[in-house]
Amino acid sequence: MSNVPPDLQYTKTHEWVRRLPDGTVEIGITDHAQHALGDLVFVDVPEAGRALKVGDPAAVVESVKAASDVYAPVSGEVTQGNPELAKEPEAVNTDPYGKGWLMRLRPASGGTTAELMSAPEYQKLLQTEAA
Amino acid sequence: MGRKTPLFELHQELGARIVDFGGWDMPVQYASQITEHHAVRRASGVFDVSHMCPIDIRGTRVREFLRHLLANDVAKLTRPGKALYSCMLNESGGVLDDLIVYFLTDTWFRLVVNAGTRDKDLVWIRQQSAHFDVTVTELTDLAMLAIQGPEARAKTVALLSASGADAALALGPFFGREIDDWFVARTGYTGEDGFEIMIPAQDAVRIWRELNAAGVASCGLGARDTLRLEAGMNLYGNDMDEKTHPFESGLAWTVAMAPADRRFIGRTALENITPSRQLVGLLLEDRGVLRGHQQVVTPAGPGEITSGTFSPTLERSIALARVPAGALQQVQVDIRGKLLNARVVKPPFVRFNRSVFA
Numbered sequence: 001m002s003n004v005p006p007d008l009q010y011t012k013t014h015e016w017v018r019r020l021p022d023g024t025v026e027i028g029i030t031d032h033a034q035h036a037l038g039d040l041v042f043v044d045v046p047e048a049g050r051a052l053k054v055g056d057p058a059a060v061v062e063s064v065k066a067a068s069d070v071y072a073p074v075s076g077e078v079t080q081g082n083p084e085l086a087k088e089p090e091a092v093n094t095d096p097y098g099k100g101w102l103m104r105l106r107p108a109s110g111g112t113t114a115e116l117m118s119a120p121e122y123q124k125l126l127q128t129e130a131a
Numbered sequence: 132m133g134r135k136t137p138l139f140e141l142h143q144e145l146g147a148r149i150v151d152f153g154g155w156d157m158p159v160q161y162a163s164q165i166t167e168h169h170a171v172r173r174a175s176g177v178f179d180v181s182h183m184c185p186i187d188i189r190g191t192r193v194r195e196f197l198r199h200l201l202a203n204d205v206a207k208l209t210r211p212g213k214a215l216y217s218c219m220l221n222e223s224g225g226v227l228d229d230l231i232v233y234f235l236t237d238t239w240f241r242l243v244v245n246a247g248t249r250d251k252d253l254v255w256i257r258q259q260s261a262h263f264d265v266t267v268t269e270l271t272d273l274a275m276l277a278i279q280g281p282e283a284r285a286k287t288v289a290l291l292s293a294s295g296a297d298a299a300l301a302l303g304p305f306f307g308r309e310i311d312d313w314f315v316a317r318t319g320y321t322g323e324d325g326f327e328i329m330i331p332a333q334d335a336v337r338i339w340r341e342l343n344a345a346g347v348a349s350c351g352l353g354a355r356d357t358l359r360l361e362a363g364m365n366l367y368g369n370d371m372d373e374k375t376h377p378f379e380s381g382l383a384w385t386v387a388m389a390p391a392d393r394r395f396i397g398r399t400a401l402e403n404i405t406p407s408r409q410l411v412g413l414l415l416e417d418r419g420v421l422r423g424h425q426q427v428v429t430p431a432g433p434g435e436i437t438s439g440t441f442s443p444t445l446e447r448s449i450a451l452a453r454v455p456a457g458a459l460q461q462v463q464v465d466i467r468g469k470l471l472n473a474r475v476v477k478p479p480f481v482r483f484n485r486s487v488f489a
Contacts, residue, residue: 039165041441062420
């Protein structure tokens with residue numbers, strides 16, 4: 001069973017969003033996504049200052065098998081890409097909700113968000129996809 | 132749903148992720164592709180290659196037929212059991228398939244062809260054989276396992292009788308023979324020592340479990356692909372196909388142009404070709420992962436990656452690429468709009484778990 005922490009929000013494309021106390025959001029890919037991708041060997045995160053709109057390809061995660069885009073779940077400006085992933089892409093596999101975070105961004109005021117799901121809603125999506 | 136090997140249910144039980152490969156439902160990985168890769172480089176791993184197709188060809192003119200059918204020359208095979216790697220070409224010199232041929236007796240040779248091409252190959256071989264009075268028999272009710280890695284041979288022969296184990300250990304590289312009720316060959320697709328065995332289908336699950344119990348890791352097609360690419364071995368359909376000829380596919384060494392009077396299929400076309408392209412190895416010097424179909428920029432013109440991956444042994448990305456002929460040292464690869472630097476090298480990248488490049 002995939003780990004789906006209750007305090008995060010989720011997208012249909014298997015990103016997670018964590019609201020941080022300073023008003024920025026942290027973004028990563030879910031346990032389900034990292035498991036489906038397999039061993040990650042390269043992660044390309046966006047640079048600070050890049051403006052993203054909901055649904056823009058924001059990062060690339062590459063496993064031995066294939067490259068996959070990670071889409072921005074929220075519009076806004078990137079404040080930081082996770083610098084540790086250049087050396088340690090496997091952190092996305094081992095700790096997808098912690099050390100494996102991909103980027104932080106400051107949501108645009110009045111900016112759009114993708115249809116974010118709660119943890120139970122995302123669990124339901126995973127069950128539907130598995131069926 | 133695709134075709135299934137006798138081991139399909141076992142793969143599912145072992146937690147494999149199943150993918151389509153050449154019309155077959157095959158395990159791509161069990162737990163971790165990288166762990167499986169290292170198991171083969173450092174110890175041993177077992178692959179289900181039952182989707183590949185063994186074909187027996189028998190008759191008094193079988194050698195003459197295969198000297199016509201194949202681009203490599205089976206006249207090189209003088210000791211029973213010896214195997215040869217060859218392309219099978221069409222009249223234009225395009226590669227219909229790559230295969231292994233075993234010389235078993237003067238009237239019996241065995242081919243092993245690829246899964247995705249097996250039906251087409253059988254039709255072609257039967258057509259071509261019409262004037263040679265040979266029988267062409269697809270072997271069914273077999274499973275084929277590849278057990279590869281530095282410990283692979285020792286772990287495999289432990290499942291044979293004492294005399295069978297001696298016979299298997301006595302096999303030289305690229306030799307095969309029937310031992311007990313197996314066909315055992317010292318061949319593989321990983322750049323490591325090991326065996327490929329053909330066994331009765333009904334024994335496959337038991338033998339796989341016994342290998343696992345002896346410490347041989349279950350390995351999927353994902354690890355098989357990274358291992359073969361590190362070893363600089365082509366994959367049919369990626370690195371060559373009917374539209375490419377051996378000289379632009381890194382396979383000139385497999386085409387026997389001597390003697391000049393051996394008129395094998397495709398020879399006339401090859402005699403009239405001056406290759407304008409070549410298949411080379413690439414080592415990515417920047418961060419990223421090379422993948423098939425990425426565009427290559429060279430001083431001599433554009434090229435394209437035919438197979439690319441992350442090399443778990445080298446911990447960097449490697450590829451095979453078809454580029455313009457001529458000497459090349461540095462090229463660039465377009466990865467999502469960025470031009471990254473790659474060094475041109477001669478494969479293999481890895482031999483016996485060692486980098487070929489310092």
